[in-house]
Amino acid sequence: MFTGLIEHLGTVSSAVTDEGGCTLIISNSAPILGDCHIGDSIAVNGACLTVTEFDNDKLGGWFKVWLANETLERTDLGERKEGDQVNLERAMGAHIRFGGHFVQAHVDGTATIVKREVDGDSLCLGFQLPEATAARPSLLAYLIPKGYVTIDGASLTLTGVDDLERTFEVMLIQHTQQKITLSKKGLGAKVNIEVDMVGKYVEKSVVAGLGGRGGDGLRTLIEKVVEDVLAKKGIIAR
Structure with missing residues (x-):
């Protein structure tokens, strides 16, 4: 950890x-x-x-x-x-003060830097995730404004998320810019992404509670539940 x-x-x-x-x-x-x-x-x-x-x-x-x-x-x-x-x-020692957030260092995938803007002494960076595939579902479900994301191993706070554009942003203060490699990467560069593990556990619990199986997409599962309810009420035919 x-x-x-x-x-x-x-x-x-x-x-x-x-x-x-x-x-x-x-x-x-x-x-x-x-x-x-x-x-x-x-x-x-x-x-x-x-x-x-x-x-x-x-x-x-x-x-x-x-x-x-x-x-x-x-x-x-x-x-x-x-x-x-x-x-x-x-790896985190049991005797140290815990900062950042729980990071497994199990990278979920990569994103591409699509924005670099200086804001005073800070640096705003924007990233775009690849399109989802059956083998690699989108990570957007686990990204929320003010939530955590790990980029190249650094625990950072999300300042914005755009689901339609598959993009998200973070802000690096001057101290952080000096301590990590991210501030040195240019437009088009790839970065390693690990989403907050808490979101994964929440999703799995919700899917299990709705009677789904591992690997079922949450949206697909909700649609199935709605269809079952409508079918039982005779509103749609199955």
């Missing part, structure tokens, strides 16, 4: 991809390796990855992670190249 509060910016020093997946080495990572062990989880741009090797002395401290093809399909990590900075956060 993570908080979405980025601890440090690391640098990709090696990215090797083959048919099985991708190996990344993240250097300049000493500040988060002081208590590191093989097998520990570190969120890299919002994706929970397992440390397979590390050295806290060379390259300013580095660690190695392996990305399966499924991770490459769901995130932007397959596009990372040498020299790119990435957001890093260690």
Whole structure:
């Protein structure tokens, strides 16, 4: 479990991809390796990855992670190249003050930056989600104004959501701009999105309460319930 509060910016020093997946080495990572062990989880741009090797002395401290093809399909990590900075956060410790929100670092999908506007010292960023498919339903149902969203591993507050345009916006204060990579990304860049897990549990509970099954779309399920009621009252034929 993570908080979405980025601890440090690391640098990709090696990215090797083959048919099985991708190996990344993240250097300049000493500040988060002081208590590191093989097998520990570190969120890299919002994706929970397992440390397979590390050295806290060379390259300013580095660690190695392996990305399966499924991770490459769901995130932007397959596009990372040498020299790119990435957001890093260690798994949450039981002894720390909890900030941000509950983040699993299980990326749901990607979005594209479609808006960058400076507002005083702050930066307004707009994102567009891809069109929904049967394999990848839309994430819009889990996005609400003033709700939480995790973008590249950073816990941020939604300032606006447009369901028709499949877009949403966040505002980065000056401090946040300096601490995460998001402010450096330009129009057209992809970002990793994880929606608030609470919304997923609420949806599943509602679907179960209405007699649906896992994988049923909520809209489809509600339509079915309405049809059943109308059929029982003889208003429509089944």
